[in-house]
Amino acid sequence: GAGVSQTPSNKVTEKGKYVELRCDPISGHTALYWYRQSLGQGPEFLIYFQGTGAADDSGLPNDRFFAVRPEGSVSTLKIQRTERGDSAVYLCASSYDIMNTEAFFGQGTRLTVV
Amino acid sequence: DAKTTQPPSMDCAEGRAANLPCNHSTISGNEYVYWYRQIHSQGPQYIIHGLKNNETNEMASLIITEDRKSSTLILPHATLRDTAVYYCIVHNAGGTSYGKLTFGQGTILTVHP
Numbered sequence: 001g002a003g004v005s006q007t008p009s010n011k012v013t014e015k016g017k018y019v020e021l022r023c024d025p026i027s028g029h030t031a032l033y034w035y036r037q038s039l040g041q042g043p044e045f046l047i048y049f050q051g052t053g054a055a056d057d058s059g060l061p062n063d064r065f066f067a068v069r070p071e072g073s074v075s076t077l078k079i080q081r082t083e084r085g086d087s088a089v090y091l092c093a094s095s096y097d098i099m100n101t102e103a104f105f106g107q108g109t110r111l112t113v114v
Numbered sequence: 115d116a117k118t119t120q121p122p123s124m125d126c127a128e129g130r131a132a133n134l135p136c137n138h139s140t141i142s143g144n145e146y147v148y149w150y151r152q153i154h155s156q157g158p159q160y161i162i163h164g165l166k167n168n169e170t171n172e173m174a175s176l177i178i179t180e181d182r183k184s185s186t187l188i189l190p191h192a193t194l195r196d197t198a199v200y201y202c203i204v205h206n207a208g209g210t211s212y213g214k215l216t217f218g219q220g221t222i223l224t225v226h227p
Binding site for chain 2: 004031033035041042043044045048050055056058059091093098102103104105106107108
């Protein structure tokens with residue numbers, strides 16, 4: 001595809017449930033980033049990958065959040081035991097390599113926990 | 115990464131230049147200035163970045179003061195489609211967290227007909 005693709009675009013889940021958010025980066029991009037954006041705020045860093053490995057996961061808020069990128073392409077952000085405070089837009093971005101911070105962002109997944 | 119300060123909002127008439135300021139008085143020598151924008155309901159979009167020289171591309175110009183403590187993003191001929199939140203980010207592209215961009219609150223630019 002031409003850009004970063006995120007699915008689903010919207011997800012409504014009940015408090016306590018498990019959710020997975022998927023990101024398909026631009027083909028050939030080795031670096032992949034996850035951000036979270038609450039209403040009226042700028043995006044907040046969660047984690048980034050160089051290839052298959054998480055290079056910096058310092059932004060993950062707690063151990064309910066986990067992300068994987070097993071083959072160095074598609075990534076999944078996993079949230080266990082969701083809470084209402086997890087409601088936000090989750091943004092994924094990719095770049096050609098980790099030193100190139102011209103990152104290309106997807107449209108995001110809007111997660112609503114009810 | 116150094117902190118940035120931007121005005122919360124600005125207006126601009128269509129066809130005129132939009133000049134968006136950013137203060138980054140604690141910037142260090144190896145930190146770059148990046149600009150991204152976010153149009154409503156879309157992900158952020160890269161605009162431009164620079165270290166100390168002025169930069170220009172097809173979207174905008176970036177003017178960085180000689181002491182590097184502030185910068186201005188210039189959209190030379192603003193259109194209605196330029197209405198967005200503009201983020202100024204200071205980033206150490208060579209540091210240990212070089213994949214981590216720190217977004218602030220940004221400036222809401224509204225372009226009027």
